[in-house]
Amino acid sequence: xxxxxxxxxxxxxxxxxxxxxxxxxxxxxxxxxxxxxxxxxxxxxxxxxxxxxxxxxxxxxxxxxxxxxxxxxxxxxxxxxxxxxxxxxxxxxxxxxxxxxxxxxxxxxxxxxxxxxxxxxxxxxxxxxxxxxxxxxxxxxxxxxxxxxxxxxxxxxxxxxxxxxxxxxxxxxxxxxxxxxxxxxxxxxxxxxxxxxxxxxxxxxxxxxxxxxxxxxxxxxxxxxxxxxxxxxxxxxxxxxxxxxxxxxxxxxxxxxxxxxxxxxxxxxxxxxxxxxxxxxxxxxxxxxxxxxxxxxxxxxxxxxxxxxxxxxxxxxxxxxxxxxxxxxxxxxxxxxxxxxxxxxxxxxxxxxxxxxxxxxxxxxxxxxxxxxxxxxxxxxxxxxxxxxxxxxxxxxxxxxxxxxxxxxxxxxxxxxxxxxxxxxxxxxxxxxxxxxxxxxxxxxxxxxxxxxxxxxxxxxxxxxxxxxxxxxxxxxxxxxxxxxxxxxxxxxxxxxxxxxxxxxxxxxxxxxxxxxxxxxxxxxxxxxxxxxxxxxxxxxxxxxxxxxxxxxxxxxxxxxxxxxxxxxxxxxxxxxxxxxxxxxxxxxxxxxxxxxxxxxxxxxxxxxxxxxxxxxxxxxxxxxxxxxxxxxxxxxxxxxxxxxxxxxxxxxxxxxxx
Numbered sequence: 067x068x069x070x071x072x073x074x075x076x077x078x079x080x081x082x083x084x085x086x087x088x089x090x091x092x093x094x095x096x097x098x099x100x101x102x103x104x105x106x107x108x109x110x111x112x113x114x115x116x117x118x119x120x121x122x123x124x125x126x127x128x129x130x131x132x133x134x135x136x137x138x139x140x141x142x143x144x145x146x147x148x149x150x151x152x153x154x155x156x157x158x159x160x161x162x163x164x165x166x167x168x169x170x171x172x173x174x175x176x177x178x179x180x181x182x183x184x185x186x187x188x189x190x191x192x193x194x195x196x197x198x199x200x201x202x203x204x205x206x207x208x209x210x211x212x213x214x215x216x217x218x219x220x221x222x223x224x225x226x227x228x229x230x231x232x233x234x235x236x237x238x239x240x241x242x243x244x245x246x247x248x249x250x251x252x253x254x255x256x257x258x259x260x261x262x263x264x265x266x267x268x269x270x271x272x273x274x275x276x277x278x279x280x281x282x283x284x285x286x287x288x289x290x291x292x293x294x295x296x297x298x299x300x301x302x303x304x305x306x307x308x309x310x311x312x313x314x315x316x317x318x319x320x321x322x323x324x325x326x327x328x329x330x331x332x333x334x335x336x337x338x339x340x341x342x343x344x345x346x347x348x349x350x351x352x353x354x355x356x357x358x359x360x361x362x363x364x365x366x367x368x369x370x371x372x373x374x375x376x377x378x379x380x381x382x383x384x385x386x387x388x389x390x391x392x393x394x395x396x397x398x399x400x401x402x403x404x405x406x407x408x409x410x411x412x413x414x415x416x417x418x419x420x421x422x423x424x425x426x427x428x429x430x431x432x433x434x435x436x437x438x439x440x441x442x443x444x445x446x447x448x449x450x451x452x453x454x455x456x457x458x459x460x461x462x463x464x465x466x467x468x469x470x471x472x473x474x475x476x477x478x479x480x481x482x483x484x485x486x487x488x489x490x491x492x493x494x495x496x497x498x499x500x501x502x503x504x505x506x507x508x509x510x511x512x513x514x515x516x517x518x519x520x521x522x523x524x525x526x527x528x529x530x531x532x533x534x535x536x537x538x539x540x541x542x543x544x545x546x547x548x549x550x551x552x553x554x555x556x557x558x559x560x561x562x563x564x565x566x567x568x569x570x571x572x573x574x575x576x577x578x579x580x581x582x583x584x585x586x587x588x589x590x591x592x593x594x595x596x597x598x599x600x601x602x603x604x605x606x607x608x609x610x611x612x613x614x615x616x617x618x619x620x621x622x623x624x625x626x627x628x629x630x631x632x633x634x635x636x637x638x639x640x641x642x643x644x645x646x647x648x649x650x651x652x653x654x655x656x657x658x659x660x661x662x663x664x665x666x667x668x669x670x671x672x673x674x675x676x677x678x679x680x681x682x683x684x685x686x687x688x689x690x691x692x693x694x695x696x697x698x699x700x701x702x703x704x705x706x707x708x709x710x711x712x713x714x715x716x717x718x719x720x721x722x723x724x725x
Contacts, residue, residue: 075100080098082097085119094108094110094111095108095115135148135172144176148169148173152195155169167202170198174204199228200232203236203246212232212256213248216256216259217255225260230273234277237277238286238288250295253296282434291438294429294439297422297423297425297426300421301418302448304415304418305415308451409456409457420461436469436474440469440478441476441480443480443491444484446489446494454500456503459501460503463503466512469491471515478516498534505544513530523674524559527555531561539574543578545580550578553571554575554584554588558592594623597625598625600628602625603625603628603630604629605632615641618640630654633648635658635662636662637661641664642663642667648668661686666690669684670696673696680704682697682703682707684711685711695720699724
């Protein structure tokens with residue numbers, strides 16, 4: 067009989083599969099031997115016939131191994147069958163993911179159904195399936211088994227010899243731990259097992275270095291995001307019990323402000339608030355304590371104590387509704403760290419926390435990884451309990467310092483908040499922030515690097531004046547040159563409107579030698595500015611080609627340019643640094659920067675100061691979308707040439723709306 071089969075044939079019923087090889091046999095046929103006879107299957111060509119042949123053989127053997135391994139009696143026989151199964155998968159000519167995944171799933175099911183195996187049996191099975199793991203991710207149940215082995219036998223040679231290439235492959239090729247959470251958990255347990263070895267973090271450091279590679283650029287783009295994901299999950303797990311035990315925990319802002327609303331929240335876990343009362347403000351502190359009743363809280367593994375000094379808040383509250391600026395003493399009292407929180411984790415959680423914070427430190431030491439790491443950490447992806455934990459923030463401070471020391475804007479700009487209304491690392495590690503544990507050294511370092519790039523703007527200075535004026539004045543009083551420069555810029559750009567506060571700033575500057583010197587330089591610049599802006603001089607000015615920033619500065623300091631309306635710097639060598647001189651021209655309406663090195667930083671300054679500018683030529687300049695978007699605030703701008711720049715279509719459409 068010929069034609070299509072009326073009934074299906076189960077793979078378990080197939081006794082044998084052969085290729086027809088005798089003379090005059092039908093072309094491209096397979097012979098299946100089944101109980102009661104044979105069946106011939108004819109393919110369209112030899113390639114398809116061979117595919118059928120190997121597929122049927124594979125299915126037949128898989129059913130055999132499933133049956134044998136589903137009822138194990140002797141583990142030596144089981145181990146032998148597993149090795150044969152692995153060899154069959156490795157030697158099969160079929161190219162399909164299921165060829166290697168099927169044996170792993172069979173072994174995974176075998177291990178999950180037999181919990182009475184010895185450690186030696188575990189290691190023998192892991193070694194037997196190791197060749198399949200070189201090019202395949204382990205299935206979820208097998209990951210669970212590997213995690214258990216890492217926890218129970220962290221010093222086993224299997225961890226180093228077998229698991230290392232598996233974890234390396236996961237970190238290099240995994241695209242989303244959200245779809246494979248057990249792969250992430252296995253990687254996490256593997257790294258903790260490495261940390262349990264005699265060399266400890268040195269072994270972990272060598273593993274991280276092996277993932278990066280010996281060159282200056284890591285060739286695997288997925289390694290860093292995957293490592294960061296593992297670190298974040300591990301750090302979160304350290305605080306997970308504490309987080310889950312409080313359904314209505316206070317926000318980070320409330321923690322930083324002393325948890326004033328804590329009494330109204332009525333949390334499930336008690337939280338003890340201890341308010342200290344310095345002699346200087348003992349009366350105010352007594353009034354505060356009468357309003358805030360302490361609540362006591364305990365947890366079976368975590369004990370929390372919050373110590374708060376509400377002196378600064380009391381002072382700030384006293385000024386609510388008062389138009390006058392706070393006096394110098396009030397400002398300086400805001401600057402020290404207002405709070406400390408002590409969280410005691412279990413010994414195991416403490417080891418996990420130490421290990422993975424140390425890995426974040428290692429990642430921040432690689433120059434090529436630092437930009438991506440800063441971008442991943444910019445949204446502050448840690449629980450607020452971790453940010454209020456003194457040990458965690460103290461250890462993480464090294465990573466933030468590395469960001470603050472990096473001269474690349476893409477790195478240190480991530481210190482600022484990811485969006486308006488949300489705290490960034492800059493706020494957390496500044497004096498008065500929940501993570502600040504020094505007298506403002508890191509804060510000064512962050513301000514220095516931000517002011518040295520493209521953040522020397524009114525907006526940034528205004529935010530410092532509104533939120534961090536006290537710390538800035540205190541650090542300037544201690545001779546910090548960056549803070550002295552900040553105070554001088556606030557005076558120069560007229561950031562501070564209140565006369566009393568201006569006098570306080572001047573007093574602070576004159577209290578140190580460096581402040582006195584920089585204030586004198588500021589006064590000299592102000593006198594030169596008045597002379598520069600005095601009515602008179604030319605209305606049009608063109609600098610010769612090859613002129614530099616220094617040439618422009620010398621020219622503008624030579625007389626009055628109060629009438630200058632049209633300035634051409636085309637084909638000169640000026641850069642963004644000349645913007646500090648351009649913003650002093652009050653009548654400037656037309657500016658030609660064609661074929662110069664004027665960039666984004668200069669555009670930001672122009673957009674804030676040259677409100678009268680009507681015509682701007684940026685043709686063949688290195689400006690990008692980041693700087694061009696700042697021009698949207700220049701409402702008087704009528705003509706803008708952006709030919710041969712890095713302008714994108716989206717930014718072009720946005721500018722059309724504003725201009």
